[in-house]
Amino acid sequence: MSNQIETQIDVSLTERNRLTAFFRLILIAPIAIFILSFAPQQFDSDNMSLIAGFFVLPVALSIVFRQAYPSYLLAFNDAFLSLSTRIDAYLLVLTDEYPSLEENDVVSVTFPEVDPKALNRYLPLVKWFLAIPLYIVGLIYAIYAFFLTIFAWVSVVLTGNYPEWCAEGVVGTIAYWNRIVGYALLMVTDEYPTFSL
Template sequence: MSNQIQTEIHVDLDNRDKNTALFRIFLVLPAAIFISSFSEFSGDFMGVIGGFLVLPVVLSLLVRNVYPSYVLAFNKSLLELSNRINAYALVLTDDYPSIESNPKVRLIYPDVDGGKKLSPWMPLVKWFLAIPLFILGIIYAIYALALTIIAWISVVKNGIYPEDKAEEAVKVIAYWNRLYGYAVLLITDEYPSFSLN
């Protein structure tokens, strides 16, 4: 079993709601504002990156080689919420992103075992090692955005999301989840693959 975050998104391919898809960019705004409220501290409070708690994890891994379970629970919940919002914004599903868990968008995390399986010094260099992954991730995000525009036109016109476009968009989301698991959430020491597979 992989030590990376695994992403499962059930995509609605047909019988799509054309009206909500047409105005999706406006409908997703309340959810986007809600999740952005978690990253409000990033400029003022060190240790919070995009809403994720990072500094407490780095310090506890360095000093005690322990991953705090309450920080892990918060970071997991925030990433899952972010994925539900992304799936809705990218027109992968018509279900409005719930604040609570949703079986259509699910993330499977590797066993952290309280941090005992993690190297205590790796958090110091993971951000540096992940720079090429972030650069490639930006290219993949542009690719997913282009696919989403094409799929959005198909949903608005025909009520059908092309399956090949859906698979690629989900792969890009999964890539970013693996990257966040490695460089931001620090739940694995296994370097993520550069490929979308």
């Protein structure tokens, strides 16, 4: 049994809504604004940075100094990753169901059982560095998923069908990135993610 974040997306392959697929970038705007409100922007004269909506630093500090993973941070990170995945699935035309703010039956993100005492308390200091090869491979997968999504979008708009081979690649890429986030940022596991989709 894997100790990684598991992602499952039930893709509708046939009888897709061509109209909503065609206007997907416009329809995604309200929920995109909502999720971006969790990513505070910090503007300085010397530095402009965008911080993700996850709680990373408090988790790392809790694990390093107290060897604890606060349940409220785990619950928030779990809910935020699930919402992000639902938005990704809708944006990438995997589903026609508009992303709900609550859990749904189409997209499922399952965290492993987190035992903070079993986590290496010093690994959060270097996980970001150890994950560099994962990021590089992930960028290649993201480019691959981008082209699959373009092809699938054209297919859905013209025929109302989503090719199964495209779905496997795009869902695999989302699951791959969720495993990386679980390892390097959310620190729910010390198990190094595999490079496979």
